[in-house]
Amino acid sequence: MTEVTPRRRFNIRTSALRAYTMLAALIVIWLFFQWATIDEYHRYGLFLGAVNFSKLLQQMAVTGVLAVGMLMVIVSGNIDLSVGAIVGLAGGIAALTQGRGIVFCLVSAIVVGLTIGLIQGALTAYINIPAFIVTLGGLQAWRGLILKWTEGKTIPVELPVFRSLGRDFLDPRLGIALAVVAIGLIIWSNLRRKRARHRHGLSALSAGALAVRIAVPSVVIVAFIFLMNKAGGVPIPVIFLLAVALVGAFLTANTTFGRYLYAIGGNPDAARLSGINLKRYVLAAFCVMGALAGVASILHTGRVGSASPDAGTLMELDAIASCVIGGTSLMGGRGTVFGAVLGALILASLDNGMSLLNVENWAQYVVKGGVLVAAVGFDMFGRRKT
Amino acid sequence: MSGILLEMKHITKSFPGVKALDGVSFDLNQGEIHALVGENGAGKSTLIKILAGVYPHPEYGGQIVLDGSERQFANVRESEHAGIAVIFQELSLVKELSVAENIFLGREPRRFGIINWNALYSRAQKLLDDLHLTIDPLSPVQNLGIGQQQLVEIAKALSQEARILVLDEPTAALTEAEVETLFEILGKLRERGVAMIYISHKLDEVFRVSSRITVLRDGRSVGTEQTSELDEARVIAKMVGREVDQIFPEAKHTLGDRIFEARSITVEDPTVPGKLLVDSVGFFARKGEVLGIAGLMGSGRSELLMAIFGAHPGRKTAEILIDGTQVQIGTPYDAIRHGIGFVTEDRKRYGLILDQTILKNMTLAGLRRLSGRFFTDEDAEAAAGQRAARELRIKAPSVYTEAGTLSGGNQQKVVLAKWLLTNPRVLFLDEPTRGIDVGAKQEIYNEINRLAAAGLAIVLVSSELPEVLGLSDRVIVLHEGRVTGEFKREDATPEAVMSCATGRRRLAA
Numbered sequence A: 001m002t003e004v005t006p007r008r009r010f011n012i013r014t015s016a017l018r019a020y021t022m023l024a025a026l027i028v029i030w031l032f033f034q035w036a037t038i039d040e041y042h043r044y045g046l047f048l049g050a051v052n053f054s055k056l057l058q059q060m061a062v063t064g065v066l067a068v069g070m071l072m073v074i075v076s077g078n079i080d081l082s083v084g085a086i087v088g089l090a091g092g093i094a095a096l097t098q099g100r101g102i103v104f105c106l107v108s109a110i111v112v113g114l115t116i117g118l119i120q121g122a123l124t125a126y127i128n129i130p131a132f133i134v135t136l137g138g139l140q141a142w143r144g145l146i147l148k149w150t151e152g153k154t155i156p157v158e159l160p161v162f163r164s165l166g167r168d169f170l171d172p173r174l175g176i177a178l179a180v181v182a183i184g185l186i187i188w189s190n191l192r193r194k195r196a197r198h199r200h201g202l203s204a205l206s207a208g209a210l211a212v213r214i215a216v217p218s219v220v221i222v223a224f225i226f227l228m229n230k231a232g233g234v235p236i237p238v239i240f241l242l243a244v245a246l247v248g249a250f251l252t253a254n255t256t257f258g259r260y261l262y263a264i265g266g267n268p269d270a271a272r273l274s275g276i277n278l279k280r281y282v283l284a285a286f287c288v289m290g291a292l293a294g295v296a297s298i299l300h301t302g303r304v305g306s307a308s309p310d311a312g313t314l315m316e317l318d319a320i321a322s323c324v325i326g327g328t329s330l331m332g333g334r335g336t337v338f339g340a341v342l343g344a345l346i347l348a349s350l351d352n353g354m355s356l357l358n359v360e361n362w363a364q365y366v367v368k369g370g371v372l373v374a375a376v377g378f379d380m381f382g383r384r385k386t
Numbered sequence B: 001m002s003g004i005l006l007e008m009k010h011i012t013k014s015f016p017g018v019k020a021l022d023g024v025s026f027d028l029n030q031g032e033i034h035a036l037v038g039e040n041g042a043g044k045s046t047l048i049k050i051l052a053g054v055y056p057h058p059e060y061g062g063q064i065v066l067d068g069s070e071r072q073f074a075n076v077r078e079s080e081h082a083g084i085a086v087i088f089q090e091l092s093l094v095k096e097l098s099v100a101e102n103i104f105l106g107r108e109p110r111r112f113g114i115i116n117w118n119a120l121y122s123r124a125q126k127l128l129d130d131l132h133l134t135i136d137p138l139s140p141v142q143n144l145g146i147g148q149q150q151l152v153e154i155a156k157a158l159s160q161e162a163r164i165l166v167l168d169e170p171t172a173a174l175t176e177a178e179v180e181t182l183f184e185i186l187g188k189l190r191e192r193g194v195a196m197i198y199i200s201h202k203l204d205e206v207f208r209v210s211s212r213i214t215v216l217r218d219g220r221s222v223g224t225e226q227t228s229e230l231d232e233a234r235v236i237a238k239m240v241g242r243e244v245d246q247i248f249p250e251a252k253h254t255l256g257d258r259i260f261e262a263r264s265i266t267v268e269d270p271t272v273p274g275k276l277l278v279d280s281v282g283f284f285a286r287k288g289e290v291l292g293i294a295g296l297m298g299s300g301r302s303e304l305l306m307a308i309f310g311a312h313p314g315r316k317t318a319e320i321l322i323d324g325t326q327v328q329i330g331t332p333y334d335a336i337r338h339g340i341g342f343v344t345e346d347r348k349r350y351g352l353i354l355d356q357t358i359l360k361n362m363t364l365a366g367l368r369r370l371s372g373r374f375f376t377d378e379d380a381e382a383a384a385g386q387r388a389a390r391e392l393r394i395k396a397p398s399v400y401t402e403a404g405t406l407s408g409g410n411q412q413k414v415v416l417a418k419w420l421l422t423n424p425r426v427l428f429l430d431e432p433t434r435g436i437d438v439g440a441k442q443e444i445y446n447e448i449n450r451l452a453a454a455g456l457a458i459v460l461v462s463s464e465l466p467e468v469l470g471l472s473d474r475v476i477v478l479h480e481g482r483v484t485g486e487f488k489r490e491d492a493t494p495e496a497v498m499s500c501a502t503g504r505r506r507l508a509a
Helices: A014-036 A050-075 A083-096 A102-125 A131-150 A160-167 A172-199 A207-230 A236-254 A256-266 A268-273 A278-304 A315-325 A337-356 A361-385 B044-051 B076-081 B099-103 B117-130 B146-159 B176-191 B203-209 B232-240 B301-308 B332-337 B347-351 B358-363 B378-391 B408-420 B438-453 B465-471 B494-501
Strands: B004-015 B018-029 B033-037 B061-066 B069-071 B084-087 B164-168 B195-199 B212-217 B220-226 B258-268 B276-286 B290-294 B316-322 B325-327 B340-343 B426-430 B457-461 B474-479 B482-488
Touching (some): A014 A337, A050 A083, A102 A131, A102 A278, A160 A236, A172 A207, A172 B378, A256 B358, A268 B347, B004 B044, B033 B044, B033 B203, B044 B195, B146 B176, B203 B232, B258 B457, B276 B474, B290 B438, B301 B426, B301 B457, B332 B340, B358 B378
Parallel strands (some): B033 B195, B290 B474
Antiparallel strands (some): B258 B276
16 A cells, blocks of 8 residues: 655645735735726816725724624634724723723723633633633623613713724824834844854845735835825824734733644644643733723724714624634634735725715615625635545 | 355555555355454455445456355445444444434335334334343433444444445454453354355454454465464464564664653543443553554554543553653653654544645644744745755655645655654654555654664564564554553563464563
């Protein structure tokens, strides 16, 4: 008997392939809307213009922040259905505590989210109640607490700083400074990486590959800042989203915490036997999710300008949909922060584009639902072939 | 009474890298109990699965002749229709449903598409009465003991008018009283003309119930004889009767201090309180030594190692000494910290994360050591992983290949690499060569010897007796959770070890 070593025709990693497919889908969607919004006032289309694009990104910031946290929970093999209610409760408490100053009210929003994450994570990890049940219960309970504490009223945001966190723009000069720092960091980390590979005796990246690794993100950053500055600067919520996404990507890809989450979701038995404390890391994922829901509540409340009792309703579904469209497996163990944010961007693009085209409300729902199912369908189809 | 009912002729079946059956012939007479014995991996289960239609027709070679005409079963249902019922070790009852519902599952008596409950229960009652069983057909199966569940399975088989009943290790989970009941019923069935294939490791039972015995070894039949013309010693000789050939490299290990010792390990079955899977077992391992643990399936081997490693889900007591000092091991993390590595059995279930890369699998257990407490260092990992892959000769396009796409032998090497990267001093190996091809086995054997020479203490559990005997400096034998024998390398003959493993002989340990 001979053994056949399976060989791939393309020597490209499946995860990378998935990321490129998603990017391609996003670009197709963008080009379509750009083409469809051509009229006598906008000869090249309206969709990708600075003003509209800036608005689109502001719209996705809250969902994007939630999607990063949701990704970690889903990768660990769990789910959090309560994030919409957490956004509502944390935002409500932040609005209620405005009298105590901006720092207190913002910190309290994050502490509320973190505490809820802690409670739900502990019930899931240590008492072994399925996350679906814990957070389904949470969804209702936290919404109930909002009604109790806000007495069912909508509370306006009075503090200007609070409001500006959701609405304002970064000074264009600061945006340029940020771009310079970011490009510097990219160059530095790549050169550092090169030295490290040499030290470990690994094959060196070719000069061409190194140039691509530096040039592509640099060009994207410059183009992004240029476009945003044309519309008054990078929106503050988008700065938050970028920061959360970067930290999230680093946490999942470059820390033991991240590695263990994937292991737990991928094969809990193997993870346990490899000495991983499953309960601790599942708890931690829920805590990160809760804290990020607190951050999202600040952005959302600031943008809307008030905390209403039904704020955040159904946001959990957008966050989950973003992860899934971005290639996350609900069974756990698979998915990336990059994918989740891309998923949120796809959803926001569909929302924004269809609104520009005056697509009727009912049709918007049908399209978004169809895209969600189709994204997973393509993924399944692609996987069956390999 | 007599007359050939079933013939299986020259049955051949291959899995990737392994030939599980190689020209096995087997026949069964009407009203006969024909025992099928052999070591784990000899091919018994594969043969039965072919008969049961689990491996459908074109996937095997050879002929199945039933009542004189050839049959080619495409699935389990066709085999059942032909009157063949298999009762597997893992019972296939739905625990939440009643006895009667289970018996007629999928074949409920119906009227206009609606289940006729009266007919269902009365027919179930009649079946149970025929077997003289006092089981309530309305009672949910989960309220029954394992023994009674087994009898329900038999009733279910009979309700399908089975003429051939295959029992795979039917007494493994039964108490002695339940075994008596089972044998009584088997006797009655034989009188009714039901033919039975009886698979068991317990030779005393085989000799009690069977009229003929067929021994399988390494996927071949070593002959069929009348039970009356055999004795247990001769059956054991047939089961193991092969020379431990050249595949085991001669290795001279220099033995050092006792670096690992386990005392009075007792492990309780997590699902059946009070049932002991391991009963006050103790053993030690020296630096540079390969200690073999022999025993049949269900003897408590894996549970013993799991308990020591802090990974047994149920109650247990254990006293563990590393370098002569007692240590507390409550979780696998503790075990790893104290220098114990554990290449677990069933690599797909316990060992690997199949859709992650080879590299991530290899560094999982030793991540903190290789990489850093909180921040991982991708390059340090890659360097360590590539070195391990080279040393163990893992065949893959790169360390970034998904582990699930590898062959069994290479997957096993990845699991081994994972534990070597924790830098262990004591390495447990549970079935390290199950289901992998001969070449990869050989490489793993060489690696075991190399590790022992490098000063590790190795504890090797395997169902394959030649493997245990060929590699170990010392062998302890487990039977039903107790140590029934201990041998030095030179005294460990296959016959002596197998006698202890089947509980026929007991040497004070």
